[in-house]
Each structure stands twice: as C-alpha cells, then as structure tokens.
Amino acid sequence: MVSNFGFFVTRRAINALITVVLLLALVFALLHILIPSPEAMARIIVGNPRASPGITASIIKANNLDAPLYVQFFNYLWNTIHGNFGVDTQLHIPEVDVLKEYLPITLELVVVGQIIGVLIGLYTGAIAAANRNRAPDYGMKALYLTTWSAPIFLVAFIFQLILAYWLNLLPASGVVDPILYAPHYVTGMPLVDALIAGDWVYFWSALQHLLLPAFTIAVIGFGLVTRIERSSMIDALDRDYVKLAYMKGLSKRKVVWGTAFRNALIPIITLVALLFATSVGGSVIVEVVYHYHGMGFFTVNAAFNYDYTAILAFTIIIGISVIAANFVADLLYAIADPRVRLT
C-alpha cells in the first residue's frame, strides 16, 4: 500500500502546485487588468501620482515594466518564489521585512483562535449529539446559528464592552503593554519570542492581550465544527462498538467521551483547513477592532493608502498558506482513513 499512498501524495502535491501557480497568475492578471499601463505602475512604485516622465521612465527601465507580458509574468513568478515581493510603497522598505514584522502576529492570533474554536466546537458538538433532539441539542443549535450569523465586529464589540470595559478583566486593545521592551526577534510571534527569551512579564502581557481577539475568532468559527462533529458523533453513537461499550456497563460519560468521541474526530481534520481561510479573513476585522497590529490591520491601512505591493503580498501569502493547509489536511485525512487514497 506504500506505493498507493505515494501516488496519492504526488498527485495531491502536483495539484497543489498547479493551484499555487494559477493563484499567482490570477493575482498577476488582476494587477494588470486594473493597472494596465507601465507609467501608472511606475507612479505607484514611486508613490507619487505626479511623478515626472523622466522618473517614471527610469523606473520602467529599472523594473522591466515595458517587457512583454509573459516575460513580466515569469519575472514575477521568479521573484515571488524567491520571496521578493517588491518594495512597500508606503514605508519604502522591502515587503519581506513588513511581512516578517506583521505576519507572525496574525498567524499566532489565528492559530490560537482556531485551536480554541475547534475545542469549543468539539465540546458543544459532542454534547449536542449525546443529547440528540433534547434541550441541550436545541440550545447548542441556537447558540451556533446565532454566533455563525453575527457580524464579527459585533462579537468583538460585545466581548470588548463586557469583558474589558465593564468587568475590567482583560485589556481592551493592543498586542502587548506598550511600556514593555520587546524580546529579541526570533519567530516574530510575541508569545513564542517571550518564551524563548524567558521574559515572563512580556509573555503574560501578550497572553492577556491575545485572549479577547482569539476568543472572538473562535466564537465566529466554532459553529461549523459543532455541526460536523454533531453529525459524525451521531453516526458513531449508532455503531455496534458503542452498544458493546454500554453493554459492558460503562457510564454514558465514558462511552461518549472515551469511545464515540475518538471515532468522530476524523471528519474534523479537513474542516480545520477550511476554517483557516475564514479565520484569516475574520482576523482582519478582529485586528481592526482590537487594534491588534498584525497583517490584517496593516492590509486595511495599506488598502486606504493604495499600497498595492502590501495587499498583493498578503493575498498571495494567505492564498498559499490556505492551499498548503488544504494539502496537509488531505494527507492527514488519508492517513486517518485509508479508503480516501483510492480517489
């Protein structure tokens, strides 16, 4: 079966690669449909809408903007593969440095938020399935349908209002207490860097600031997990091995959490990849409301300052990470359930 699995992995990897190239082509096409002339592009790179023809001409020459489109596309592909996203038109530093600064903050927020969301979803889904068509089931359904339909900023407002302003439990905004010195840059993620440096004060402050935004991302995302977990749990609870577990005299608690729950976990794996995309989208709003200065916050600022390089870089990075997440989910799914490999 090893060759079968190898074939599956290769096929999926090729598909993912093609999708990435198409994604880049898409972004490239978008850019060139919206900014058709080399002069307009040069003015954006200079960051001055009234740049003189001499300056634009030199920029066009320096950046090869007058080359045929396919040459430009391969240049673009080559640059992107090598991590060269151009120079930020707002800050006039390479886009990679901007990404290094802001992307880890967003990733940390999204990953923590997603882990919390999946945990909430698994718990509520299992409870709903174990009490099918009774009060807890309907309660969970009402809960997730509401959080699912609520705008992200509303959830953020309510959390901020109640937990931060009225109860004063957690800080209302920011990434970390601004009077603290940042630890040495290793990964860029505040929590991880503080751990590596052993700076507990910074770690504690960053954790406190992280909780509200992360919970907001979790709350808007957990409904899907609840729904899938509920149906796969119902499926698992009807199986013979669950009946056997009951017959052995195990308590309902042990059967639900010990036997059925473990078997109902498999469908959640692929869902995590799907959730990742929505969480990243959601993090944009969350970062704006909580002034959590990550990539989403920066992108919104960039959008209003016509900072094209930043927007495109963010779009590409997120797109590629979503494709990668999908690929990893496919692999995990194939490992968990060998029948998938045949397709």
Place this chain on the structure above:
Amino acid sequence: MAISNPFRRKPIRATEVAVETQTEPAKTHEVKRGFAFYVEYIAKDKPALLGTVIIGAFLVFALIEGALQEAAALLHQSPYNANLGTILLSSNPIALRFSEQLLPPSFKNFPDLLLGSNFQGQSLLSSILYATPHDAVASLLVVGSAIFIGMFVGTSAGYLGGWTDEVMMRLTDAFLALPAIVLAITISVLIGGGFTSLLVALTVIWWPTYARFFRAQALTIRNKGYVEASKLSGSGWLKILVRHIIPNSVDPIIAYATLDMGTVILTYATLAFLGIGVTSGYPEWGYLSSSGLQFFPQQWWYSVIPGVVIAVVVVAFTLAGDRLQDLIGGRITY
C-alpha cells in the same frame, strides 16, 4: 423553457421522497408540488417561519424604500430636505440635527429615537431603514450572478470531464484559496470605491463555491438515462447542459443560496465596516457600526445596535436556509 421556473418542472421526485421518509403524511394528505410544497414545509417549523417572515419583511421594505429613493433621485429632490425617499421613515437620516447628538435609545419622540441617534443627530432607526435597499440588492444580485456563473462553469466542467474539468477546477481552487474579505478588499480598492465595484468584487469571490456545487451535481446527473437518451438523439453538449443538467441540478442549490444570501449581507456589512464601497452621505449598516467606534465604550449602543440589526437579518436567512437544507440534506454532495 424549463430553466425559467425551476419549481414548475416535472421531475421533483426527490421532494416527495423526502416527505414520505421524514414526516410520513396520512393517506388523505395530498403532497403539494413546487412552491406550495416549500411554503408548507417551512411553515411546519416555527423558527424557520419566523426567519421567512423577517426575510419577507426585509425584502419587501427594501424594494419599496429603494423604489422611493430612486424616484426621489429622478425628481432631483434634495436629500437634505424631506423627500420621497424618507416618507416611510420617522425622520430624514441625511439631514443634520446637531441638537440631538448621541442620544441613547428611548421612547421619547416615538419611534424616532427608539434606537438612539448618532453623532450628527440622525436617528439610527431611520438610518438603518434607509440603508436596507443596498443590502437587499447586494444579497440578491451577488448570489444571483454567482449562481449564474457557477452554473455554467460547474456543469460544463462536470459534464465534459477530462482536461476541461481539471483546468476549471484548479482555477476554482485558486479562487477558493483566497480569503473572501482580503480578496474583496483587494478588488474593490484596485477598481476604486463605490457600490458597483463592491458588487463586482463580491461576485468574483462568490462564484467558485457554486461552481463546485454544480460540478458535483453534474457528475451524478450525467450518467442518468435521460441524458443518455438525449445524447443518442443527437443533441450537442450545450443543449444537454441547458435542457437537462442545469434544470435538474438547480434544486439543491436553493437551500444553500438562502443561507448564502445571509453570508453576503454579512460580508457586505464587514466591508462597509472597513469603509470599503461606502458612498459618503449614504448610511450603510456596517459603516454605521464603525462610525460609532470612536464613541465606543461610552455610547456603546451606537455601534452595537447596527450590528445587532445585521445579525437579526442574517439569522433569519440562516434559519430559513437551515430548514431548507434539512429537506435537501440527503441529496446534495460537496
């Protein structure tokens, strides 16, 4: 044509099966067909009925209000005075009233201050009602055009198979990999602000899901007997697509589209919250919420209430769509 009204076409066998297995009607109970069936099915579930009523009220009001606003614009009436667009509202949401800034919700001056007023003294209730046409148009138009594009891309990919399928689906994957909000920001900023560009941006990010749905439908339908028969009688692939595959795959999409209209309103509100696609001087649900941000902890109701209104409308769509999805649940594969 069969495509013009999906409710009236002949083979609705699956809905009848659903009734038999789910509710087991008495022998005297006549199984209704088409639209009446859906109405009856929804009416059996109280939350879904409530959702449908809210959706109906929202859409009807938006239609009337939008028509009045258009009429006012055609008659060149000044938006700062009372005009045709504001006759249904308790006050003009565009005129400034600095004596009534930031008032909390109260029964004073009922119903004008029921939801409070904003920093320019405009009643929040009037502003929210005045903004309904944009949200209704966005939800209907984006879902409608997404279905239309996804229908042709998805069914032709699924029916033709082979390389066409591979290329189209990889392209769809590439679109799906982009987070909706980020791509919408990118497109609407690059095209330039305004309501129309926002609609274009939303449609661009919305069609791939429908392409996936329709492809899955086409894959199951293309092996059916009537498709074979049509092929044998010499029909071309386009004719088979339009006559057989599309009409038979549109049914399960309805439930998803209902859910999706809520999502469009949500995304639209989110983008408006960021100030994208907002026309100055025209209230927008998401934008109302974000303009309350600067008065946030003190006048919290100013930013929370528009958010709650959005949530109520979206919940209505979710309830109705969820009920429809229960009905179709066994039939859709994605």
